[in-house]
Amino acid sequence: MKQMSKRAEIISCAARLFRKRGFSATSVRDIAREMGMEASSLYNHIKSKQELLSSLLLDIAHTFSEGMESIETASIPAYQKLERLVALHVRISVEKTDAVSLVPSEWIHLDTDSIKQFLALRDEYDKTFKAILSACIKEGSIKSVNVDLAAFSILSSLRWLYSWYSKNQNINIVELEEEMKSYLLKGLVQNT
Amino acid sequence: MKQMSKRAEIISCAARLFRKRGFSATSVRDIAREMGMEASSLYNHIKSKQELLSSLLLDIAHTFSEGMESIETASIPAYQKLERLVALHVRISVEKTDAVSLVPSEWIHLDTDSIKQFLALRDEYDKTFKAILSACIKEGSIKSVNVDLAAFSILSSLRWLYSWYSKNQNINIVELEEEMKSYLLKGLVQNT
DNA sequence: CATTTAAACTAACAATCGTTAGTTTTGTAC
DNA sequence: GTACAAAACTAACGATTGTTAGTTTAAATG
Incomplete structure (x- = not known):
């Protein structure tokens, strides 16, 4: 988990949530909360x-x-x-x-x-x-x-x-x- | 498919859509469209x-x-x-x-x-x-x-x-x- | 035909969705 | 310290969500 780019961190965080609740039931705001940031901030690192x-x-x-x-x-x-x-x-x-x-x-x-x-x-x-x-x-x-x-x-x-x-x-x-x-x-x- | 109560029809229609797109990605309006009725009409037959x-x-x-x-x-x-x-x-x-x-x-x-x-x-x-x-x-x-x-x-x-x-x-x-x-x-x- | 009930409708609600714009903060290089 | 870029923020958008209220139509019963 160390030496991971923020983008990679987000992706692996998303994987965990997608697995737990499914893709459609996971909101961008869920991922952001887990990452400790605002939803819109994610878009500095990901496209969608x-x-x-x-x-x-x-x-x-x-x-x-x-x-x-x-x-x-x-x-x-x-x-x-x-x-x-x-x-x-x-x-x-x-x-x-x-x-x-x-x-x-x-x-x-x-x-x-x-x-x-x-x-x-x-x-x-x-x-x-x-x-x-x-x-x-x-x-x-x-x-x-x-x-x-x-x-x-x-x-x-x-x-x-x-x-x-x-x-x-x-x-x-x-x-x-x-x-x-x-x-x-x-x-x-x-x-x- | 004959002799099926409307409720049963809705449930089996929902099964087909849930399978195809997943539960969370299937909207109540999707099910209604497939049944040929308005979304709110479904609630005469189902609870939620x-x-x-x-x-x-x-x-x-x-x-x-x-x-x-x-x-x-x-x-x-x-x-x-x-x-x-x-x-x-x-x-x-x-x-x-x-x-x-x-x-x-x-x-x-x-x-x-x-x-x-x-x-x-x-x-x-x-x-x-x-x-x-x-x-x-x-x-x-x-x-x-x-x-x-x-x-x-x-x-x-x-x-x-x-x-x-x-x-x-x-x-x-x-x-x-x-x-x-x-x-x-x-x-x-x-x-x- | 009159009455009642079941089942459709229209319209709208509060909430949440993914995403964008514009701004401020943070960290780095000179 | 100034300049610049990266990355956070606030605020808001239009769309869609599940569901409810109130109304109209259709079907069944007398």
């Missing part, structure tokens, strides 16, 4: 309330995309890519909890331009995820499943992980990773 | 905008709770209860898609009283879910996992299922059930 949201969501989307790209291009078996993806979500969820919390629902409040950029990044991410799943099937490391639905199911769990972490910050991160890999990939039933 | 949300969320929460109770009290192995829970989520997600979509995020906009009721139902649901998972471990049908995290992971997937269904309404419901059971319970990896 919309910009706060798009900055947060596009930044976190790029973070995920970059992580995905470095995994995708690695020279490792596809199944190991799946494991690294779980680790990626755990790491980002822990490091940028507030911003991650906005991903599932708050993107609908982006303006037209930002929504296009955001969904483009998200679609690309999903597409690559499915490609990795398909590669796993091809290499024989996972069952021959409905790739679309399996990807959706796994990503649903991973995208909500931030909320689990918020209530259980005492958990060991490596342990969290290992257990998520176990549930999502290996399943629950006993291997007889 | 808040009531629309709490009615939707408490109703869907009760639907889940009732389903859970009938599963919990059934005289069947715990593992079969898990399978029935997946089926329950699939069925409700298909039948009440709009209302289900409000469950993950929009409950934060409930008033103090409703929020207490909603979270009480939700907590009870989670608790029973975990108890069934524990019973599965005891009967030896699943691995000895971290029950809290496993329950969280599975429920995350199930709670987002409505969104998959919305984009893939052509899918066979029984098939959807079977595949979700497969991913969530049996996992992806090949059993060697």
Whole structure:
């Protein structure tokens, strides 16, 4: 929290409030109060309330995309890519909890331009995820499943992980990773 | 949609709009326009905008709770209860898609009283879910996992299922059930 | 037809919204 | 100390918010 530009402070403050009350129910005056200044003073540092949201969501989307790209291009078996993806979500969820919390629902409040950029990044991410799943099937490391639905199911769990972490910050991160890999990939039933 | 009281029509109309734009970004005038009447006319049928949300969320929460109770009290192995829970989520997600979509995020906009009721139902649901998972471990049908995290992971997937269904309404419901059971319970990896 | 009730309407309210304009204060460089 | 820029302030704008009051229309009952 130290050595943070005032603009960055405002953005991270907005993230916290957007998460707590939602974008639409958070007023510029709410953010200003939390920052200890008048609402109009915020505009010396930001362009608009919309910009706060798009900055947060596009930044976190790029973070995920970059992580995905470095995994995708690695020279490792596809199944190991799946494991690294779980680790990626755990790491980002822990490091940028507030911003991650906005991903599932708050993107609908982006303006037209930002929504296009955001969904483009998200679609690309999903597409690559499915490609990795398909590669796993091809290499024989996972069952021959409905790739679309399996990807959706796994990503649903991973995208909500931030909320689990918020209530259980005492958990060991490596342990969290290992257990998520176990549930999502290996399943629950006993291997007889 | 036929034989629906005007009040019920308004509530289901509100559900659609709340889902599309979020509760806070949906105005009473938006709902009125969709209903083909003036905003003030709505108040002949409803008490407040808040009531629309709490009615939707408490109703869907009760639907889940009732389903859970009938599963919990059934005289069947715990593992079969898990399978029935997946089926329950699939069925409700298909039948009440709009209302289900409000469950993950929009409950934060409930008033103090409703929020207490909603979270009480939700907590009870989670608790029973975990108890069934524990019973599965005891009967030896699943691995000895971290029950809290496993329950969280599975429920995350199930709670987002409505969104998959919305984009893939052509899918066979029984098939959807079977595949979700497969991913969530049996996992992806090949059993060697 | 007359009466009553339910449900629509118009008009307006106080509050709050995001944002802008114009001014004053604060901090830095010469 | 003067000059300049950054960042705070006060005040206000037009628009929109949920809701209420009072009135008119429509439908149902006798």
